[in-house]
Amino acid sequence: MFLFKLAFLNITRNVRRSLITVMAVGVGLAALIFLWGFNDGTIEQMRENVIRLFTGHVQIHARGFEKSLSPELFLAQREKVLIDVAANPAVSRITERVKCEALVGTSENSRGVLLVGVDPERERQITDLEDHIEAGRYLEPDGNREILVGDRLAKKIGLDLDDKVVVMTQAMDGTLAGYAYRVKGIFHTGSQQIDEVSVYITLASAQELLGLGEDVHEIVIQLSDRKGIEPFLEWAKISLGSEKYEVLKWNELIPEVDQWTQWAEAVIGTILIAVMVVIGVSIMNTVLMSIYERTRELGVMMAIGTSPSQIVQLILLETLILEGLGIILGLVGGYLVTIYFGEVGISFHGVEEAFSRSYMSTVVFTKVEWPHVVQSVITLILLTSFIGLYPAWKASRMEPVKAIYYS
C-alpha cells in the first residue's frame, strides 16, 4: 500500500504530463476499439449482404455440382431431401433453383451467362433480388417467358425492357435447347459477378428448357440463426449422407468475405502494433523524464535502504497506474463512440461503387466485438509493461553517490 501510495503521489507531481500520457493511451485504445468496431461492423454487414443477395445460409447440391455446373447433376431423391430438411427445426425457409451455363443472345450480340431458374415466391423470402430491380419488375409466378438481367449485361449486349432474347443451353439429354424470353426487369445488385453474368427465369421454365421435369440442382436454405450453420452441416452429413450430396455454407460459396476478413484483420493488426509503439514511446518518455527529474531523490531512497528491485517495482507501478487510467479512459471512450456509430451508422454514399463491389454496405454500423477489444487491451498491457521495464531497470541501476552528489 505504501508503495502504491508513493507511486500514485509521484504521478500527481506533474499532473499535466501524466494527463497527456493517460490521454495518449486512452485515445490510442479508443481509436483501436473504434477501428475494430468499424471493421467488425463492415464484415458483419458483408456477411449478411452475401447471404441475402444470393447464397442463403446453406445450399445442397448433388456432389460435384458447384464446381462443374453439369446439368445432369440434379439432386437425387429431391422430395425426400426437401422433407428431411423441412423437418429440421433450425431451418426457417427453403427454396429450389436450377442453375446452368447458357448463352444469351440478341440479333447482334451474345454472351455466356449463368442461367438461374428460381421460384419467384419462395426466392423472395430468402434473397432480396426483388429489391434490386431498377427498371421493370420482378418475375411473375407464372411468367414462364420472362427473364431478369443485370444492368451490366444489359449494357454490354444492348438490352432494354421488353426486348426479346434467346437463351441457349445444353439440355439433360445433351441436345441444344433454346427459348426466347422477354426482358421484364433489369437489376443492379452492385456485385459485378451478379450484374454482369447472372440472368433469372422462373424455375418451371428452366426445368422445361433443360428437360429436368420436377428435378432441381440446388436447394437453398435459410436458418433461423447464422449460428445454426455448423450444427446444421453436422446434421446434414449424417442425415443426407455425404457421398451423394454436397452441403455448402455461404462462405464456401463466396470465399471472398473470409479472405477480406483475414486481410482486414492483418491490416488492423499492423495498425495495432503501430499504435502500441506510439503509446509505448509516450509512456516511456514520461517515465524517463520523471526519473531524470528525481535522480537525487531516487539516489537517497536507495542510499537509505531501498533495494533495486523495490525501485523497479515503484517505477513499474507508476507506469501501470498511468496505463490503467488510460485503458479505462480508452475502454469507455472507444465503447461509447463505437456504440454511437453502431446506432447512427457512418455513411459512404459518395463512394458507393467501390463499396458495393465487395458486398459492403454504404452505411457502416460499427459493432463492438469483445474478443477484439480484449485482444487490444491485452496487447497494450503486455507491450507497454515490457517497455516500462526499461526506465525501471535504468532507475534501479543508478549509483546512489553519484545521484545524490552529482545531479
Added chain:
Amino acid sequence: MFIKAENISKVFQDRSLPVTALKAVSVDIEEGSFTVLCGPSGSGKTTLLNLLGCLDRPSGGRVFLRGEEISALSQEKLTRYRLRKIGFVFPDFNLIPTLSAVENVEYVLWLQGISGTERRKRAAAICERFGIGALIHRRPRELSRGQQQRVAVARAIVHKPELVLGDELTSNLDHKTGSELMGFLKELNREEKMTFIYATHDPVMIERAGRVIRMQDGEVVSDEKTRVHA
C-alpha cells in the same frame, strides 16, 4: 573495533581524467563515539563518509564493520546492510518531497517490513521527540529548514541504527538551530549508544565532537580526541 578502514583509497573517473579523492586512509571508529570530519572543500570528507557508510566501494583498501569486510559485499547486501545498521543525513536534507514529514520517517520502517500501525506509532513518537509533533502531516516544502533538518535526522535514526552518518548537517542552519540540533544528537549518542560521524565546516559542531579528524587532499592530517563536553 566498531569500524575499521584499512588503507582505503578512492579514485573517480571524471570524464577521462582520474580524480583521486582519497589516498590510502586508515581510521578506526569506536562504538558509541561522536566523531567529526573536517577540512577544506574537496578534501575527501564526503567520500570517506560514504565509504564508511557502505554507500560506495573503495578503489583500494578494505572497510570492516564489526570485523566483517563490508567493502567486499554485493550491491544487494550493502543495501540491506545500510537499511539495518546505518542512518544517513544528507546535505540539503533530501527528504522525499511527495511524502509528509511523518511518512518520510515511516518510509525507512516500511522498508524494514514493519506493519502500518506500528510504523506510524514509532514515526510519530520520534517526531514528537524532535519537537515537530504538530507538523507531521506537512510536506517538506511546508516546513522551515530547521524543521526539515529534524525530519531528516528523525528519518536517519528511527530504526535505531548502530551508525549515523551526517554530511554538512548544520551548514544551512542558523547558529541557534544548529546548536539545538547538536544537543539532540549528543543526547541520542549518550542514551542510545549510537555511533555518530559527521562531516562539517561548522566550528560549533567541531567544538562539540568527541574526536576531530582533519583532512586535506584526500589524506588525514590530524586526528585528536577532545574532552567531550555536552
